[in-house]
Amino acid sequence: MDAFDLVVRNAHCATAADVFDADIGIKDGRIAALGKGLAPGREEIDAAGRWVLPGGIDGHCHLDQPMNDGSKMADDFITGTRSAACGGTTTVIPFACQIKGQSLRAAVDDYHRRAHGKASVDYAFHLIVSDPTPEVLENELPALIREGYSSFKIYMTYDDLKLADRQIIDVLAVARDEGAMVMIHAENTDCIAWLTERLIRAGKTAPRYHAASRPMLVEREATHRAIAYAEMVDVPILIVHVSGHEAIEQIQWAQNHGLRIYGETCPQYLFLTADDLGIDDSPSSHEHGAKCICSPPPRDKANQQVVWDALAAGVFQIFSSDHAPFRYAGPDGKLGAGADARFDQIPNGIPGLETRMPLLFSHGVLDGRIDICQFVALTSTNVAKTYGLYPRKGSIAIGADADLVIWDAGTTRTICNTDLHHAVDYTPYEGIEVKAWPALTLLRGTPVWRDGRFLGTAGEGRFQACALPAPARPKFSREAA
Numbered sequence: 001m002d003a004f005d006l007v008v009r010n011a012h013c014a015t016a017a018d019v020f021d022a023d024i025g026i027k028d029g030r031i032a033a034l035g036k037g038l039a040p041g042r043e044e045i046d047a048a049g050r051w052v053l054p055g056g057i058d059g060h061c062h063l064d065q066p067m068n069d070g071s072k073m074a075d076d077f078i079t080g081t082r083s084a085a086c087g088g089t090t091t092v093i094p095f096a097c098q099i100k101g102q103s104l105r106a107a108v109d110d111y112h113r114r115a116h117g118k119a120s121v122d123y124a125f126h127l128i129v130s131d132p133t134p135e136v137l138e139n140e141l142p143a144l145i146r147e148g149y150s151s152f153k154i155y156m157t158y159d160d161l162k163l164a165d166r167q168i169i170d171v172l173a174v175a176r177d178e179g180a181m182v183m184i185h186a187e188n189t190d191c192i193a194w195l196t197e198r199l200i201r202a203g204k205t206a207p208r209y210h211a212a213s214r215p216m217l218v219e220r221e222a223t224h225r226a227i228a229y230a231e232m233v234d235v236p237i238l239i240v241h242v243s244g245h246e247a248i249e250q251i252q253w254a255q256n257h258g259l260r261i262y263g264e265t266c267p268q269y270l271f272l273t274a275d276d277l278g279i280d281d282s283p284s285s286h287e288h289g290a291k292c293i294c295s296p297p298p299r300d301k302a303n304q305q306v307v308w309d310a311l312a313a314g315v316f317q318i319f320s321s322d323h324a325p326f327r328y329a330g331p332d333g334k335l336g337a338g339a340d341a342r343f344d345q346i347p348n349g350i351p352g353l354e355t356r357m358p359l360l361f362s363h364g365v366l367d368g369r370i371d372i373c374q375f376v377a378l379t380s381t382n383v384a385k386t387y388g389l390y391p392r393k394g395s396i397a398i399g400a401d402a403d404l405v406i407w408d409a410g411t412t413r414t415i416c417n418t419d420l421h422h423a424v425d426y427t428p429y430e431g432i433e434v435k436a437w438p439a440l441t442l443l444r445g446t447p448v449w450r451d452g453r454f455l456g457t458a459g460e461g462r463f464q465a466c467a468l469p470a471p472a473r474p475k476f477s478r479e480a481a
């Protein structure tokens with residue numbers, strides 16, 4: 001009998017900490033041995049000195065999430081996880097979203113039904129807490145955290161999701177008691193509402209005014225407020241999808257003061273600018289703009305550099321897609337409100353699951369902005385650690401799941417939506433060149449993407465319960481003060 005089910009030979013491996021050359025022996029879906037000259041496997045793959053990295057973990061993506069504005073997400077767990085596999089991502093963490101008035105547990109049960117039998121890569125769930133009733137705060141949320149849903153997102157804007165400040169504080173206190181990770185969408189909702197109203201009254205309704213309705217100061221203010229609440233409650237938080245220098249300065253300020261404030265950014269803040277929302281009132285600007293509307297909006301060129309610098313300097317721990325898939329055409333997509341839809345009627349969000357890893361590998365690692373270990377940390381290891389999947393996921397180590405990507409680096413290709421595997425009819429990254437793409441994606445030792453072909457199977461992806469280590473007893477508790 002062979003010692004291994006599969007041996008990946010001559011792998012040039014990187015983890016978040018180390019770079020090393022080894023054969024990788026895989027048995028029963030896990031990494032069983034790392035070494036030189038391993039015994040033969042039932043199957044063999046020669047990586048021939050190519051980079052072999054942990055599979056990506058996309059810690060922020062939206063799949064088949066129920067919407068209440070008439071729009072519909074294009075990707076369900078079939079197309080979303082297929083797209084993930086083809087771009088080198090082996091675990092996705094989308095959101096079980098509580099609708100106001102609904103129990104949190106009902107949202108989780110519904111989301112399991114949506115995922116069941118469809119995923120071709122592994123998945124965990126974040127929760128979205130939109131209605132923190134006493135029952136949710138005292139019973140449902142603590143119980144769900146202990147059952148493997150150890151992270152949740154809260155919103156400071158969007159009428160159907162936002163929490164009042166007092167609710168935010170109450171929810172943070174539950175996270176502190178239970179050791180959960182809170183992701184915060186930080187934008188000042190009243191400022192946005194006021195600016196939006198004025199723009200529309202002035203007839204400034206094109207997609208490009210989306211950026212003017214959500215300037216950086218609304219993100220900066222809300223980020224600062226979230227940090228203050230986290231400090232008061234004494235709980236770590238993650239500020240998600242940070243767009244530019246004003247919010248970055250707040251996060252850096254907090255980190256420099258010893259607060260456990262973490263940051264996430266996304267490809268749209270490195271590769272898009274406000275110009276992608278349109279430069280004039282022409283139909284082509286409207287189309288391009290509608291396709292690129294997301295919140296916070298992309299900023300200017302100078303901010304792209306600030307975001308790159310913050311990635312390199314370690315201000316950000318996590319790089320996610322914030323994949324929010326709406327088709328451009330059709331009644332339930334970007335133009336559901338008509339061909340000349342106002343910016344505030346266009347669903348927020350852009351696709352990015354498949355392009356996240358190649359964009360950062362190519363323009364981050366190969367262009368010399370971050371090193372290979374930082375790439376692994378940002379796209380996989382830190383995500384696993386932050387949300388409670390480590391060490392099962394997120395590294396190349398004995399005992400870890402054999403979620404691995406062999407990379408083709410050095411050949412140029414141009415991102416083109418017809419080559420992608422999601423169900424969205426466009427990519428905001430159309431025409432951008434990348435010099436790296438996964439040659440092979442292994443999910444627990446089984447190829448799900450190889451040489452340009454999707455090989456995964458719906459239903460092979462498994463739900464992953466998350467568990468964060470018990471919180472260290474704080475040195476100083478404001479509750480006791």
Ligand SMILES: [Zn+2]
Binds near residue numbers: 185
């Ligand atoms: Zn958000």
